């Protein structure tokens with residue numbers, strides 16, 4: 001890679017670096033939390049929530065102390081509640097194992113629950129100077145266009161090609177953290193889905209631009225087939241309280257969340273011979289109750305629809321007189337407060353419209 005590309009990148013980034021407030025007052029803890037907040041969220045949408053979160057949980061000890069309900073509440077509206085739970089679990093581990101200091105070594109970071117390659121690479125490169133490419137969608141866009149990387153995004157071949165392409169940037173005087181952040185910001189502000197090539201400081205280095213093929217990169221992997229599934233919710237009420245169960249992870253969706261007793265069937269698409277997988281929460285809802293409820297639900301429209309990854313879910317809610325052993329009973333107000341997933345929030349809003 002010609003040295004002048006890194007010079008241009010460094011010059012451009014010097015003027016851009018201070019665009020975001022969260023870069024001003026940094027330490028490994030704040031960088032970690034910032035990355036979790038801003039993953040898959042527009043910076044503009046996430047930054048106020050992030051500020052409030054960091055006020056409430058200013059360091060690892062405060063976050064470990066939780067309680068986890070407060071962490072979830074402070075994360076409300078950001079989606080992906082497993083991230084908030086993992087942040088809390090990670091903080092507990094960091095307090096125990098690292099005396100409340102967020103490690104800055106990549107190999108240590110990726111062992112912590114909920115910290116994946118991207119976050120570990122960002123923290124390790126910014127605070128530990130490690131030369132590791134943090135490959136998110138922005139990095140992927142920029143590098144694939146600069147070098148017309150033909151492998152499909154997300155696969156091993158793409159990752160390897162991107163790492164090879166970025167390696168010379170890390171061998172310069174530009175700090176490793178700045179390389180990662182500059183590439184990210186380049187992808188976010190200039191080399192966007194619809195790239196602003198006329199504003200790009202490196203258009204003369206860009207192979208896709210030279211070939212007029214910006215729209216061909218990054219090459220998308222084939223989409224997994226969408227699967228239509230039914231999710232039966234068995235709603236049981238005692239007085240003004242409803243029975244819910246914590247999903248310990250055996251039910252395939254919304255691990256860690258409180259949910260109405262549920263039953264679903266996941267179609268097995270890889271082999272037509274393989275049986276469809278049936279799952280329920282709690283694990284042992286009597287088969288007769290499931291059969292009866294399914295028969296009733298068959299001719300009813302879905303109460304609502306929801307999409308989780310490639311599953312297009314039709315949720316049908318049925319009142320039942322039968323409670324299941326265990327679980328807990330909550331009022332509608334408590335449900336609204338303690339069930340964080342948007343799917344359960346939709347179900348709670350439907351309660352008034354259900355017929356006994």
Ligand code: SF4
Pocket residue numbers: 142145146190191192195196197200201202203204206207208209214
């Ligand atoms: S010239 Fe266009 S496609 Fe190439 S890196 Fe710049 S913005 Fe992206």
